[in-house]
Amino acid sequence: MYDSGKILAGLAIFAMLITFPVWYHLGKATPPPEPDLDTPAIAQLAQKECVEPTDYMRASHMELLKQWRDWVVRDGKRIYVGQDGKQYVMSLEDTCLKCHSNKARFCDQCHNYVRVQPNCWNCHVVPEEGGR
Amino acid sequence: MEISRRTFLKLSGLGLLGLLGAPVIDVLAKTDRARVARAPGALTAKRWALVVDMRKCWENGKGTCRDCILACHREHNVPDIPEEKEQVRWIWTEPYENAFPEQGHQIGAALSGKPFLVLCNHCSDPPCVRVCPTRATFKREDGIVMMDYHRCIGCRYCMAACPYGARSFNFTDPRPFINSVNPAYPTRERGVVEKCNFCEERLAAGSPPACAAACRYGALVFGDLEDPGSAVREILRTRYTIRRKPELGTRPNIYYVVG
Ligand code: SF4
Ligand code: SF4
Numbered sequence: 001m002y003d004s005g006k007i008l009a010g011l012a013i014f015a016m017l018i019t020f021p022v023w024y025h026l027g028k029a030t031p032p033p034e035p036d037l038d039t040p041a042i043a044q045l046a047q048k049e050c051v052e053p054t055d056y057m058r059a060s061h062m063e064l065l066k067q068w069r070d071w072v073v074r075d076g077k078r079i080y081v082g083q084d085g086k087q088y089v090m091s092l093e094d095t096c097l098k099c100h101s102n103k104a105r106f107c108d109q110c111h112n113y114v115r116v117q118p119n120c121w122n123c124h125v126v127p128e129e130g131g132r
Numbered sequence: 133m134e135i136s137r138r139t140f141l142k143l144s145g146l147g148l149l150g151l152l153g154a155p156v157i158d159v160l161a162k163t164d165r166a167r168v169a170r171a172p173g174a175l176t177a178k179r180w181a182l183v184v185d186m187r188k189c190w191e192n193g194k195g196t197c198r199d200c201i202l203a204c205h206r207e208h209n210v211p212d213i214p215e216e217k218e219q220v221r222w223i224w225t226e227p228y229e230n231a232f233p234e235q236g237h238q239i240g241a242a243l244s245g246k247p248f249l250v251l252c253n254h255c256s257d258p259p260c261v262r263v264c265p266t267r268a269t270f271k272r273e274d275g276i277v278m279m280d281y282h283r284c285i286g287c288r289y290c291m292a293a294c295p296y297g298a299r300s301f302n303f304t305d306p307r308p309f310i311n312s313v314n315p316a317y318p319t320r321e322r323g324v325v326e327k328c329n330f331c332e333e334r335l336a337a338g339s340p341p342a343c344a345a346a347c348r349y350g351a352l353v354f355g356d357l358e359d360p361g362s363a364v365r366e367i368l369r370t371r372y373t374i375r376r377k378p379e380l381g382t383r384p385n386i387y388y389v390v391g
Contacts, residue, residue: 078171079169123321125314125317
């Protein structure tokens with residue numbers, strides 16, 4: 001074989017380059033997000049539960065918000081009756097963010113971690129970042 | 133185990149169904165469970181309309197009163213953009229000749245040059261709705277012509293179709309041009325079209341539109357056109373009113389008292 005040494009060396013460098021991100025991050029796992037539930041509104045809740053159970057909210061809040069959006073804007077319905085029979089006003093500002101008033105320490109934690117940038121905040125106004 | 137072609141197809145079909153079926157059933161279960169409703173105190177109508185008594189407006193407001201405009205623009209975070217071509221307006225004034233170009237001869241010189249309050253007419257047959265490719269603009273059962281900013285792709289067909297120039301396009305991010313943001317109402321973003329929404333968010337909470345509520349002289353009367361006992365019907369029965377560009381057949385729901 002001609003130049004087999006050079007080819008092998010080239011291959012090795014190539015392999016190193018394409019696997020660079022993998023071994024570069026070895027052992028330095030990004031810390032998992034820790035959403036912060038400590039806000040005045042949440043502290044006052046007798047039972048710390050969202051409009052739906054936590055598991056459902058964690059996995060599907062985006063689906064729920066999309067449905068809320070359509071119910072409010074397209075159907076003109078603004079009251080949501082949760083599984084527990086309680087009524088909530090479907091509003092990002094007045095319902096979600098009243099409890100989760102610490103957007104940076106709650107919403108952004110996970111959104112940054114998974115690198116999603118919801119465009120909700122382009123229009124919806126984040127009330128003064130409150131919190132503790 | 134020998135598996136026949138037939139059985140294999142059946143089994144894989146079942147498997148696929150399972151894959152497809154799971155999320156579908158999940159979503160159905162959720163929507164079935166959830167119930168949504170209108171707020172109990174919401175104002176409802178068969179067809180909302182606004183009557184503007186321009187004479188009250190001119191006599192009392194002396195041409196400088198802008199209470200209705202300010203109230204609307206404050207409520208809805210309408211930006212105040214200096215650059216004229218980029219301005220966003222929900223309700224403003226136009227001289228008579230611009231607002232009623234075909235009607236000059238009918239009413240005579242008395243109205244010439246007078247400012248008229250103009251806004252989206254919430255047309256009964258709105259051309260803006262007909263042309264929107266994404267149905268971002270649509271007509272509700274109660275006659276309100278709505279904008280769903282989530283769906284607007286900014287193609288501006290609606291602006292071309294609206295014969296009243298009632299729509300504005302956001303050429304820039306409006307936020308820096310809003311003096312004090314009303315946190316209860318979203319702002320818009322660059323690239324969407326917007327216009328008056330008849331204060332549907334206030335109606336849902338049981339309040340009349342901000343412009344009508346803000347007028348000290350009662351020049352703006354809002355009500356249900358299909359209700360014979362409503363205040364708007366009473367005015368239409370007793371006063372001489374005109375509508376903008378009736379010849380186009382869009383059937384506006386904004387009426388002007390001029391005599
Ligand atoms: S006035 Fe223009 S924007 Fe409003 S409903 Fe009529 S056509 Fe549409
Ligand atoms: S600009 Fe938006 S609302 Fe207007 S026609 Fe296009 S998508 Fe529809």
